[in-house]
Amino acid sequence: MTPAEIRSTVSSVLDSTPVLDIHTHTFAPWFGALGLWGIDELLTYHYLEAELFRSRDVTPEAYWSLGKREQADLIWETLFVRNAPISEATRGVVAVLKAFNLPADAENLNEARAFFSARRIDEHVDAVFALAGVSQVVMTNDPLDPAEAPCWQQPGNDPRFLAALRLDRILNRFDAHWEVLQAQGYAVERGGGGRTVSEIRRFLSDWVGRMRPRYMAVSLPDTFLFPEDSLRSRLLAEAVLPSCRENGIPMALMIGVRYQVNPRVRLAGDAVGRADLRSVENLCRDFPDNRFLVTVLSRENQHELCVYARKFANLMPFGCWWFLNNPSIVSEITRERIEMLGASFIPQHSDARILEQVIYKWRFSRRVIAAALSDAYVLLESDGRTVTREAIRRDVERMMRANFEKWTGCAAS
């Protein structure tokens, strides 16, 4: 193939391969109001709230006192009318509006609001997934979230949405949650003594039964160390990892958050720090029968993560997370991963919080992944190997879904 043929083949294969989006914060329609969608939610995404405070003289307190529509109006006026929406998160809203043939340059949100309020969520999900080229998404399901837990009493079944058992409250803030567990009948103790470990295992096994999660997951601070003399380390080693092994599912570690450096801006108040990835080395080596999905938030940690993936076949790097999900950085990370790992990684997840975000996040990611992959095949062809559509298809399929399906031990259904 000529370089131009390679580029168009890669783009067409990527466009026609449905993605399995392995980490989002979306919810199936049966979770009701927990599922966020529509223009007001798109505009009040915390990535945009962070940008609002930089471009408008409004205090966070004044902003939080507004209703959702007023907040959305303020963000629209500030970031889209008074300024050109050139940042990644603002450009994303433009792409979503465009995908639905809505004006991206209107003075107000009337037309967009009328459009979304006429949608019925169930069909809307299908339309959104079709526009995004996504077949399934994995949710983030926290059994200790008081808003979410009641939904699981009579779980629905929507094959478009897969579950992931999120353990932040247990592993990072046990102090604040052990009493909730105790009230639910699990004999845990504040300091982790007595039957705490075996009771957490029982809790996990109950929730694995209820949720059928594709993996367990936790986000971790930049200061995360393993092993260390802490309850988190013990619970991870003695409860969570054994439970993952027993259920044949991987553990996802999302490392590098500096939580709430500015609590005034709420969800937008987390930052990033470089982590010590020797913890990943220790985990992968000491628990060879566990599989680890790992994403790291700091750009400085990316190369090390690739090196560790070369050492440990039970380590699967995934995604360009949160502050990394910008074309310049996705390009750099994806190229590095292709060079060091071939197709044995998962290039991206959307992290969508608002349903329609999968449209822009995947369009943007596909574009960058296509360019990185194409360059790799052009080099390969010029070095003497014939590149075929079938070879491209096989690699794309692996990266966009099969690596995850294999890793989670079951073809997703």
Ligand code: RAT
């Ligand atoms: O990207 C985000 O929306 C963050 O706020 C986090 O939710 C992060 O993705 C996480 O899963 O902890």
Ligand code: ZN
């Ligand atoms: Zn997330």
